[in-house]
Amino acid sequence: MSTTPAGADSGVWLVVGLGNPGPSYAGHRHNIGYLVADELADRVGSGFRPHKSGRADVVEGRLGGTGGIGGVRVVLARPRCYMNETGGPVSTLAKFYKVPVERIVAIHDELDIPFDTMRVKIGGGDNGHNGLRSMRRSLDSGDFHRVRVGIGRPPGRQDPAAFVLSNYSSSERKVLPFQVDRAADAVESLVTEGLDKTQSRFNS
Template identity: 60%
Template sequence: MGEERFLLVGLGNPGPRYAATRHNAGFFVLDLLAERLGAAFKAHKSQCDVVEGRLAGVPVVLAKPRSYMNTSGGPVAGVSRFYKVPPERIAVVHDELDLPFGALRLKRGGGDGGHNGLRSVTASLGSNEYARVRFGIGRPPGRQDPADYVLREFAASERKELGFLVDRAADAVELLVGEGLSAAQNEYND
């Protein structure tokens, strides 16, 4: 029997206007994983940009939906159907308001915590049994609206650490793929 592949999804918004925003933390991590594979994303009929390769010796598909965050479920479900990957073999990397900036947590299942991207993915897959790699972006300061906050670029002080944090999140994804969720949780959950 062939090895089961993993589908790794990064959530974000397409286009230059959103490229450096907090909501695109998932894209940052997937871009680094693609770089590690020495591959470039290519358009796919599922409305995702995809890269195929091997991480930690396991076949993987990296996918970045080309739709906006709150409708990313359709493309994710499409790419999972195309590659025949069940929810249990999907990991979604996303920004997380409920974690302090720089914190990283991995888990399987659960609610969407008000995250529209996760809500859309869960609805479209008809399951919440996928793994989540939650990239902490912290809460907005003062009375700033969270919806506005996630669409802003990281602060200068945060940008200094961002490369290291994205690298750490990519390492966590590789461990998840290679050794499973609990190994990655033990190593990386803050």
């Protein structure tokens, strides 16, 4: 599988923020992927619009350029379905834009990483994450990149499923914008500089 830096001729990347649609889920830990995708859309300079497939909102643009010039072509996506159905829209977009699996990036919450830290990797299992499981099934491969944004384990004996579908604490919300910004930096580094350099910088 390729982990080389993207260049001008390397083609488009598909960057997918995982989450659940609708205002009732907006502040949940499970929706960190949506928040990072929103930050990346701001950097691209465009808002999300419905894709013709009807199952995702997308932004097309470039990341990593200077003054709006250059950079790497990206399609930012937010599936318009619940987490456990994410794979279908991602597979559809990958086929539409002709993106190979090694140029797909999933941004998602990770229970086994402390809050305000992250890990970037390629491949691996789904670790119980329904969005990743759905992507693996629909793409027939798990060999996509992952930006794993830590949310930490639930306190006490709280059910992990309930924890991910709960809002960040007040103290976490103060730090959250910095975590979102850093995760967006990691995505930008990944598509412009490659996996090795990104892991060295961001795998805290």
